[in-house]
Amino acid sequence: MIRTAGLIAGHYECRSFDETIPILTDILALEVLTNSDSEKVLKHPNTAWRLIAHQGGANAPDKPLRNHYGVRVATNAEVDRAFEYLESKKKEYRIKIIKPKEYHNAYSVHFYEPGGNFWEIESYENAVKLSMGKTTDPHWKELLTQDRFPGRGYIPQALTHGTIEVDDLEATQVFYQQGLGLEVVQLWPSSIYLKHPLSPWYIVNLRVPKENRVYIGKWQRFTLSVESGEDVKQAHEELKASARQFGIDQLEDVREDSQQASFLFCDLNRNWWEIASLQ
Numbered sequence: 288m289i290r291t292a293g294l295i296a297g298h299y300e301c302r303s304f305d306e307t308i309p310i311l312t313d314i315l316a317l318e319v320l321t322n323s324d325s326e327k328v329l330k331h332p333n334t335a336w337r338l339i340a341h342q343g344g345a346n347a348p349d350k351p352l353r354n355h356y357g358v359r360v361a362t363n364a365e366v367d368r369a370f371e372y373l374e375s376k377k378k379e380y381r382i383k384i385i386k387p388k389e390y391h392n393a394y395s396v397h398f399y400e401p402g403g404n405f406w407e408i409e410s411y412e413n414a415v416k417l418s419m420g421k422t423t424d425p426h427w428k429e430l431l432t433q434d435r436f437p438g439r440g441y442i443p444q445a446l447t448h449g450t451i452e453v454d455d456l457e458a459t460q461v462f463y464q465q466g467l468g469l470e471v472v473q474l475w476p477s478s479i480y481l482k483h484p485l486s487p488w489y490i491v492n493l494r495v496p497k498e499n500r501v502y503i504g505k506w507q508r509f510t511l512s513v514e515s516g517e518d519v520k521q522a523h524e525e526l527k528a529s530a531r532q533f534g535i536d537q538l539e540d541v542r543e544d545s546q547q548a549s550f551l552f553c554d555l556n557r558n559w560w561e562i563a564s565l566q
């Protein structure tokens with residue numbers, strides 16, 4: 288089993304930074320930490336993991352609604368105000384909005400941004416009242432205040448989750464727990480929530496029949512950290528040895544530069560992951 292230090296990043300492919308980054312900062316309260324021509328590293332002020340955006344150009348594919356990221360607000364009323372703000376920005380940003388709805392004690396609004404991606408702004412106000420547990424407990428120690436995100440009527444308090452499609456929940460759970468040493472929470476029959484034991488953010492794994500699967504590429508991967516470059520090599524050896532057991536689809540070579548060692552692999556569901564040393 289790999290000893291991971293954290294779930295440190297989710298990746299995000301858009302078509303054009305100029306088009307998508309203003310949406311992520313204005314609507315979702317993400318902040319740009321570092322810039323380069325090929326990627327932009329974003330972070331929510333109340334959440335430690337990063338969102339690493341890649342510019343895929345005009346032909347970057349549309350990702351399905353079942354592969355989205357989500358931020359969380361503190362109250363259901365803020366979801367309605369977020370919907371109003373989205374409506375007011377619809378033309379400027381060329382976004383498409385799905386009206387707010389309640390599902391599994393979450394009240395949320397989804398929207399599509401023209402970079403090819405869906406987002407969710409959600410409230411777990413009711414889930415918190417019902418004490419549903421780990422994934423729905425507040426993801427923040429302190430609430431951000433209006434001055435950090437003024438004028439919208441709502442405040443995204445955390446970047447809480449990503450979602451991916453999987454084929455077989457049981458086999459996936461075995462791989463996550465025994466192969467990657469991660470935590471799995473199951474609240475509903477058709478999904479599992481994957482998280483690192485040390486952090487509250489999570490990845491919802493939705494079971495989808497094979498004929499309906501939409502396969503996403505490396506630019507939508509998630510990054511797990513290990514302590515050192517040596518640990519990256521060790522993790523690579525372990526995955527190579529257990530590839531058959533866990534149905535690993537592809538395992539790329541370790542790459543090293545002066546700052547970091549890392550490698551990519553594609554799992555039993557053909558979803559992509561990265562194992563990287565802490566920088």
Ligand SMILES: [Fe+2]
Binds near residue numbers: 356357407448450491
């Ligand atoms: Fe979601």
